[in-house]
Amino acid sequence: MIDAVVGIDIGGTTTEFGVVDRKGKCLKANSINTRQYTDLEEYLKCMHLEIQNIINSIYKDINIKGIGVGAPNANHFRGTIENAPNLNWKGSVPFVKKLKRYFPGWPVALTNDANAAALGEMFYGGAKNMKDFVVITLGTGLGSAFVVNGQLVxxxxGLAGELGHVNVKHNGRLCRCGNRGCLETYVSATGIRRTFFNLLRTGSAKSSLSGVGFQKITSEMIYEAAVKKDRLALEAFNITGEILGRKLADVTAITDPEAIFLLGGLAQAGNLIFNPTRNAMEKNLFPIFRGKIKILPSKLKRDSAAVLGAAALAWQNRD
Amino acid sequence: MIDAVVGIDIGGTTTEFGVVDRKGKCLKANSINTRQYTDLEEYLKCMHLEIQNIINSIYKDINIKGIGVGAPNANHFRGTIENAPNLNWKGSVPFVKKLKRYFPGWPVALTNDANAAALGEMFYGGAKNMKDFVVITLGTGLGSAFVVNGQLVxxxxGLAGELGHVNVKHNGRLCRCGNRGCLETYVSATGIRRTFFNLLRTGSAKSSLSGVGFQKITSEMIYEAAVKKDRLALEAFNITGEILGRKLADVTAITDPEAIFLLGGLAQAGNLIFNPTRNAMEKNLFPIFRGKIKILPSKLKRDSAAVLGAAALAWQNRD
Known part of the structure; x- marks a missing residue:
């Protein structure tokens, strides 16, 4: 008999889930398409079936200790997913309550995706021996999670960690939250596209992407152009890292973390984003912090990180 | 026999100390002049004597359980006071170690003055039932303390809480830390003086303080002028509150506190500083936080707050 938990990561496109043991080994995993279910009950029914299938397909006897769920706009305290712009279910969804009906008797915990990523890093990744660290997820938006004294903030x-919405520029870019100048309008996959487009419009140099329409330019294309030394693409990464680094200096002044992890799509660009971020942070740090704060990539494999994070939440919920 | 602790608050000018019981009643207090002691041992010797005197002068039998010390630039982990610009003892002073020699057998804990203020507010003041709150001290500089899950961050x-050194303006005012544009160069007694002086130099309106030299203008004089509806003095308070409020919106996005307490000299200006701060914070908040975050004054009496904070640290150190 092996003790294990189920980790579920709900993304706008795909929902991934896996059965994970105490040591973070994913015994079996699968996924369903999130977008195809406009009806929440249909979605839960399908997920329940698929999770039962993977549990039954594992050759050993499994004792499931609980379920952890990571989702955008999740409220840990209330067990709700609230007005998630990338999900089909509008308003405040009592997700934990509804999921429990399909898995009676199993403890269910829910948290937002950045918090789940931080728990994954703390239980199984690069933050294993850390008590004070920050996780920044650079996807369509900018998510963040703060761990203080070994606990999630x-x-x-239940709404902490909205670093994506600190102000970068007074009357700056319009954000989907309604405010102007939020960090995520500059530092995210969407943000670097906006920066790159501004550079295309006003920049002195030519770019290999000059002929491509804005709507068709993805952050991945900017990355590929930058790898090929496209000057405007490189400049877009430098500007993005500069803005992020300055904010990380502020974050450090407030929380004094051991390390700041950069995760998500944009962080895959490696040194293109890490170098300008590190340089700008170091330059803007309150002097006593200089040379003390690490900016690190995730130590988890990208394809299993989200499920491991959700699983870590399930284990924590048991302890 | 009454259990009590000794709370010591070290300020640049005065060191205050008192004997405080479990409920936060100050049984007896006294003070010495900090500045007159260039030699640390002389200072400790005198303080030891005075503390013994007040303990002996209390009519009941007192069982001292420990000492708590609040001081500028104190490092709680190391028990040191490090390069405090307003104290006579330079470099890194092993304060706890040295103080213990005078009070053998008594547990001694040290923290910076903003952290001590937060503990005082949590044990005896307006944060009694709060687990997540922020304390901002507006004195010569800007200090801050963050409480998360009921614990100091x-x-x-051991260097968290340097909100005074987050950036307000790229290439802004020169700060004593060496950086430019730090919050405390705008929001503090010194900051409002700099703002007021800029207004005097460039402002369109006349001020009752126009004839007074800059070096002679204090933040108290600006306050008094503002009370008398001096337009430039009022504008200085509005600008200061606006900058602070915007930063408190950022602080809220990161930590989601129940309340933010404004303490210290500048906070004594009441609505002159609280109103513009509240308005600017509310306007710049990430929408989900609007109407949820309180900005409050201290609930402790100003003359005993610092000693009570240090006493709270001593009690916490025993628990």
């Missing part, structure tokens, strides 16, 4: 309303 | 190096 949830805050009074 | 010390960070990895």
């Amino acid at each position: 949830y805050g009074h309303n | 010390y960070g990895h190096n």
